[in-house]
Amino acid sequence: MFLRWEKKVRNWLMGIVTRVCRRRDAADAARQRRDALIETAERVFLRKGYHAATMDDIAAEAGMSKRTLYQLVDSKEDLFTALLERRRRPLDVSGIETEGRPVDDVLNDMLRLWAHHVLSPSIIALARLIMAEYMHGRTLSRLLDREGAKPCRDALRDYFSASAASGSLAIDDPEEAAHMLYGMAVGNIHIEMLLGIGKARSRAEIDARIARAVGLFLGGARPSGRVGSDVPAQVRETMAQS
Numbered sequence: 001m002f003l004r005w006e007k008k009v010r011n012w013l014m015g016i017v018t019r020v021c022r023r024r025d026a027a028d029a030a031r032q033r034r035d036a037l038i039e040t041a042e043r044v045f046l047r048k049g050y051h052a053a054t055m056d057d058i059a060a061e062a063g064m065s066k067r068t069l070y071q072l073v074d075s076k077e078d079l080f081t082a083l084l085e086r087r088r089r090p091l092d093v094s095g096i097e098t099e100g101r102p103v104d105d106v107l108n109d110m111l112r113l114w115a116h117h118v119l120s121p122s123i124i125a126l127a128r129l130i131m132a133e134y135m136h137g138r139t140l141s142r143l144l145d146r147e148g149a150k151p152c153r154d155a156l157r158d159y160f161s162a163s164a165a166s167g168s169l170a171i172d173d174p175e176e177a178a179h180m181l182y183g184m185a186v187g188n189i190h191i192e193m194l195l196g197i198g199k200a201r202s203r204a205e206i207d208a209r210i211a212r213a214v215g216l217f218l219g220g221a222r223p224s225g226r227v228g229s230d231v232p233a234q235v236r237e238t239m240a241q242s
Contacts (some may be wrong), residue, residue: 034072050129091154111210114152153178170223185213
């Protein structure tokens, strides 16, 4: 009697484990299919352009039916958005450690992390697709700012708000200050690369540009207008003479 009961319990537990494993395997398989679909879609979008690319094109290149494709994504816009989010997933500017660190170190880290992302060739190519789509409608226009500058500007704004509240920076409008610093450090380089003008910058050149921009910015954002030691010597001399 006891042995029969024990066998039933064991079989019941094995059935649960089997069903859980099957569901997990199915979820993993669906995730892998979606990842492969996104990689395929990126190739098609870059080759044909967002507007010209069709879901038929993407399904054919991915080797799947349109029915299967629409089980993984809802629309072409959804697929393109998933592509951008996948590119951005490893980055979290707002997650940079700020507590107890020098202000210039925090700002340099935030701007460098995001600049190396948005200025990379693959992200520039995707941003150009969004720009080209504007001619056919504004479906993806909202993505350009969201995937370009907004995440970094938002992190800067929040940091400036906290720094102003603590008295470490004299900033009346954190939102405006974030726009100003981002524009000075990254903005025009980003525009030049999107338009294909000017020379490509190395990582070292981008980092140096950001450091100069942060130094200039902090020269005016320190409490009581005091110029900090993080401002380059030539800048401090120029400000002292003015």
